[in-house]
Amino acid sequence: MHDVVVVGYGPTGAIAAGLLGLRGLSTCVIDSQASIYDKPRAIALDHEIMRVFQQLNILEEIKDFVEPFTDSHFFGAQGDWIKCMSTVAPPYPQTFVPSLVFSQPLLERVLRERIESIDCVSVELEKKVVGLHQSTDHVTLQVQDNKGYPSNIDAKYVIACDGATSTIRGLLGIELEDLGFDEPWLVIDVLVNEKGLKRIPKVSVQYCEPSRPSSYVMGPKNHRRWEISINEGEDPQYLATEEGAWSLLSRWLERDEAVIWRQASYRFHALVAKEWQSNRIFIAGDAAHQQPPFLGQGMCQGIRDACNLVWKMDAVFKNQASEKILSTYAIERKAHVTELTQRIKSIGKLIGERDPQKAMERDRQLLESCGGKVIPTPRQDVQPAITGGCLSTDTCAAKGTLFPQAWIKDGEKWARMDDVFSGWRVQYRSGFNFTLNPIQIEFEKKISLKQLTWGEGGIEEKENVVNDWMIRNGCKAVIVRPDHYVFATCNDASSMNRALSDLMNQYNTNI
Numbered sequence: 001m002h003d004v005v006v007v008g009y010g011p012t013g014a015i016a017a018g019l020l021g022l023r024g025l026s027t028c029v030i031d032s033q034a035s036i037y038d039k040p041r042a043i044a045l046d047h048e049i050m051r052v053f054q055q056l057n058i059l060e061e062i063k064d065f066v067e068p069f070t071d072s073h074f075f076g077a078q079g080d081w082i083k084c085m086s087t088v089a090p091p092y093p094q095t096f097v098p099s100l101v102f103s104q105p106l107l108e109r110v111l112r113e114r115i116e117s118i119d120c121v122s123v124e125l126e127k128k129v130v131g132l133h134q135s136t137d138h139v140t141l142q143v144q145d146n147k148g149y150p151s152n153i154d155a156k157y158v159i160a161c162d163g164a165t166s167t168i169r170g171l172l173g174i175e176l177e178d179l180g181f182d183e184p185w186l187v188i189d190v191l192v193n194e195k196g197l198k199r200i201p202k203v204s205v206q207y208c209e210p211s212r213p214s215s216y217v218m219g220p221k222n223h224r225r226w227e228i229s230i231n232e233g234e235d236p237q238y239l240a241t242e243e244g245a246w247s248l249l250s251r252w253l254e255r256d257e258a259v260i261w262r263q264a265s266y267r268f269h270a271l272v273a274k275e276w277q278s279n280r281i282f283i284a285g286d287a288a289h290q291q292p293p294f295l296g297q298g299m300c301q302g303i304r305d306a307c308n309l310v311w312k313m314d315a316v317f318k319n320q321a322s323e324k325i326l327s328t329y330a331i332e333r334k335a336h337v338t339e340l341t342q343r344i345k346s347i348g349k350l351i352g353e354r355d356p357q358k359a360m361e362r363d364r365q366l367l368e369s370c371g372g373k374v375i376p377t378p379r380q381d382v383q384p385a386i387t388g389g390c391l392s393t394d395t396c397a398a399k400g401t402l403f404p405q406a407w408i409k410d411g412e413k414w415a416r417m418d419d420v421f422s423g424w425r426v427q428y429r430s431g432f433n434f435t436l437n438p439i440q441i442e443f444e445k446k447i448s449l450k451q452l453t454w455g456e457g458g459i460e461e462k463e464n465v466v467n468d469w470m471i472r473n474g475c476k477a478v479i480v481r482p483d484h485y486v487f488a489t490c491n492d493a494s495s496m497n498r499a500l501s502d503l504m505n506q507y508n509t510n511i
């Protein structure tokens with residue numbers, strides 16, 4: 001029997017399998033297909049996801065096809081510049097450029113190579129799940145290989161990352177909630193030659209034109225993507241042919257300037273599963289949510305799901321926490337995904353306004369809100385905090401947000417913080433002292449809680465990212481979860497005591 005079976009070896013399943021494997025859990029990942037999908041769908045990712053790739057130790061392998069996202073310029077109904085989404089200036093809060101573009105097939109290949117090098121992970125391709133049975137202490141998956149030969153796979157837990165049409169979601173009878181977005185769009189991925197590159201924009205662009213809202217994304221190297229809305233009366237099937245795609249792409253490029261990598265028409269949806277857990281089965285990634293691609297967050301959301309669940313499963317397998325902690329997965333992720341999807345939807349609505357009068361009013365308001373002149377807004381500001389779930393009960397600054405990663409002194413060299421520390425951490429600002437009581441010391445040992453002091457006499461950082469963060473959030477100590485989210489910020493001994501006792505409650509375990 002495996003500890004965990006991951007169903008689906010797309011990006012969500014690959015990350016889940018990799019993180020489970022790094023923690024030594026016996027993991028089997030299965031996929032109905034023989035190999036990766038060789039066309040890009042996701043093109044953008046963010047610094048939080050780079051931190052996950054860092055954990056999997058693949059930064060060197062992916063560096064040639066991951067690049068910073070350029071600024072996105074928004075042009076209004078009459079072609080005026082109305083908005084700019086930019087990148088924050090260094091020092092970067094997570095050591096990486098906050099928004100990036102990448103090549104999905106190449107990334108997936110690297111991920112698979114890495115995962116397949118981990119001893120406790122086995123990979124079964126060309127096997128599809130067709131049925132399941134749950135008992136009190138395990139799940140049995142009924143599987144068929146590509147010749148129709150049946151077999152069973154048992155696991156204590158299952159993570160279903162089997163994509164938008166998830167078989168497992170269907171078998172569990174879980175419905176999707178419609179968050180109210182449904183539009184037909186054409187997506188064209190193009191490899192542009194030197195001649196074409198000279199003519200097309202050098203930044204990403206949102207064409208907020210009522211007659212045909214469109215997005216242009218600068219991918220890595222010469223990869224460019226156009227997402228073009230399909231008008232009423234147009235045939236999505238024809239537009240998804242090479243001929244049809246060129247009929248719209250010709251606004252920007254001539255045929256001798258580029259090769260189309262792929263074209264596909266989609267209905268952009270905003271859907272979220274009503275339930276994310278059924279006893280021992282958890283759904284994640286596109287199986288649990290789908291969102292329009294306007295902020296490039298679909299895959300990122302799936303990777304966040306995997307990260308959120310894996311450390312909690314690890315705590316249960318290590319007998320640190322009771323199974324109750326697993327129920328916080330659905331609470332945290334569903335609320336986060338729903339809120340972010342609402343923000344994505346509002347960007348989609350802003351870009352996609354079809355009424356010319358309303359579009360002109362939108363342009364006027366956007367410009368007026370920044371004093372008549374476009375002010376760049378950093379993209380990362382769109383991320384909501386985690387709420388509910390495994391967090392302290394106190395109202396405190398920055399609770400549920402991602403704690404920064406700093407460059408820190410490790411011996412003689414500078415290292416990324418996560419390469420030096422992992423797991424639960426209490427991080428103190430220099431000068432704040434707190435002594436654990438005997439019960440807290442027992443708990444500290446049980447969950448391997450680390451106590452770190454920043455600044456004078458403690459950890460030396462290169463760019464003051466952590467210290468500035470603590471000052472900005474007005475706190476003297478922070479309790480950080482293994483997935484780097486802030487459990488609590490504290491200012492004195494009593495708030496520390498409350499936060500630690502909340503943490504013990506969350507783990508619901510005897511010392």
Ligand SMILES: Cc1cc2nc3c(=O)[nH]c(=O)nc-3n(C[C@H](O)[C@H](O)[C@H](O)COP(=O)(O)OP(=O)(O)OC[C@H]3O[C@@H](n4cnc5c(N)ncnc54)[C@H](O)[C@@H]3O)c2cc1C
Pocket residue numbers: 007008009010011012013030031032033041042043044045127128129130161162163164166167168187266284285286287293295296297298299300301302
């Ligand atoms: C046009 C477009 C643009 C996008 N842009 C971005 C972007 O810029 N940034 C971003 O973060 N996201 C983006 N996304 C979203 C992103 O591509 C998806 O969210 C992501 O690929 C989903 O990953 P996944 O692993 O959850 O699912 P999938 O990649 O769909 O993987 C599911 C896997 O499960 C397998 N499977 C299915 N059924 C079974 C079964 N019964 N048994 C066994 N295996 C099974 C499939 O073979 C597949 O390999 C975009 C999506 C689209 C369509």
